[in-house]
Amino acid sequence: MLLAKNNSLQENLSRRFRRLLSQDPNGVPPWLPIVAEGDKPGLFLPSDAPWIVHADFGTLVGGIRALLMQALHPGSLTGVKNHSRYQQDPLGRLAGTIRWLTVTTFGSVDAVAGEAARVNRMHQRVTGEYQTGAGELKSYRAADEDLLLWVHIAFMESFLVAHQFYSAQPIPSGDAATGADNYVGQWSRSVEPLGLTNVPMTEAELEKLIAEIYQSGQLSKTPDTESVIKFIQYPPLPATAKPVYRLLFEAAVVSLRPEFRELLGLKAKSRWLIIPITRAVLKIMRWAIGPESPIEDAARARLIRARVWSPK
Template sequence: MKNNALQENLSKRFRKLLSGASDGVPPWLKVVEAGDKPGLYLPSDAPWVVHGDFATLVGGVRALLMQALHPGSLTGVAQHSRYEKDPLGRLSGTIRWLTVTTFGSTDAVFGEASRVNKMHTRVTGEYETAAKEVRPYKAADPDLLLWVHVAFMDSFLRAHQNYSRKPIPGGADDYVRLWAKSVEPLGLNTAPMSEAELLETLQGFDSQLVVTPATTDVIKWIRKVPLPLATKPIYALLFHSALASLPKVYQERIGMRSYPLWILRPITTNLLAIMRKAIGPESAIEDAAVARLKRAGVIS
């Protein structure tokens, strides 16, 4: 009983931190469990397995680092985000989209996409390119949507490959191909469909990436996110694990030293496994999604 009570307490604190909900119940739980329709993915699909794993904690930090390298996405966050005053609020918004899109019904997915698309209509402005040209932007611009998508995709994929013990069903190619479905409701139909295409797409963005003083400030903020004191040592490890898993060319541009990947890989993998065990193996989100899929007759 004591162990169960301790697990529940730790689980509630963890969920409260990520969702911002005072009772520890993510507000998107009801969205995921609602209805009797299937979603984009099944429990046997690569995105479900990858996004249900604790390695996403590293992947999320890594994605933020990558996005900061593009002046368009960086400016959009700086001008239209409350990340400095409410970092956990912005985090919970991102987690909501990822969770609903991965585990929700098709109705929930399109509803979430509608919410994000409406938000994107307000994100407009100008930014200075790597070539020092001033360019207007909208969050819904296909090139910016594509960059944000591949930054997330590559980050969650590499984090899982480096810091999870779970194999990816169908491998990297299946993850890339299936997760491309997630951005179609956002209006992006040019997402890569294989790992090779993902790498090619990332390479195509190289000339657009740049590190400016604003980039450095945001990366320093990401490194020192104002989190509760007890979580800071764990977050520091997650940050360095994210940094170490970036391509060398990105690390060199950022200019921030990290520990070698071969040292961090076993430490972080074991830490995430311990965290999973401490909090408990159950996932209310996945359980709700599975129950809905059973009602839909998709799985038994």
């Protein structure tokens, strides 16, 4: 009887959680059929680093951190502010980002190509001008290589750092020197369909590139930075989700470099408090929602049909 009650509770919590992230009333992500269909392999296997990292709940912190990192670049900040629905429909925009990440990680090569085409079409409409840190006006397109590169490394570093800070699951190293190097190198494949090929392939290259971009003065605080950061900090979420989100936001801030926190006007809470509490809360969330993952299950079933993977 107790086991049945626990299973029922987990199913209910899982449905609510997925409903919030996917914006589907039944809690079934609309991109589930895209991941499930076909009999072709994808970019990654269940043993690969991106699969391991993106299946973990540390991505909840990584996603917030990635938005903060994007806000450091006035070009990507302006693109989000002027060409996204983040204020009118923040959860809808979040669902769109989750869709790209999920399909690219777990979908077939055909699904990845289709998702990349969708993103590329969206990028064609995102154009305008932004004010650089030096006060100059600069024209931009979302498809510009420098903006694509910053968004890529902002996401990649954020998910990697969040995993390193808040997840217990080790990242497989594969043929690379470390798990982090393996993740950076493997995830580089995700942006090839977007037209980005010259990207970091190791953790050291990633850190070096971020430092170079910062030192070049490309990252800066603009008049729009504060309003966007405030929105990321206090989004219009359901009341029941706000306390957990607040913790996840603080966890993201703690994991940022000090110079980036200063640019964004953010102060970190005590690491000795935020890190263990976040780890514990993410672990509880995983337990409460249960081990089932419809997306991963569908992806594994497709890989079995493709005869490129089999369960041990």
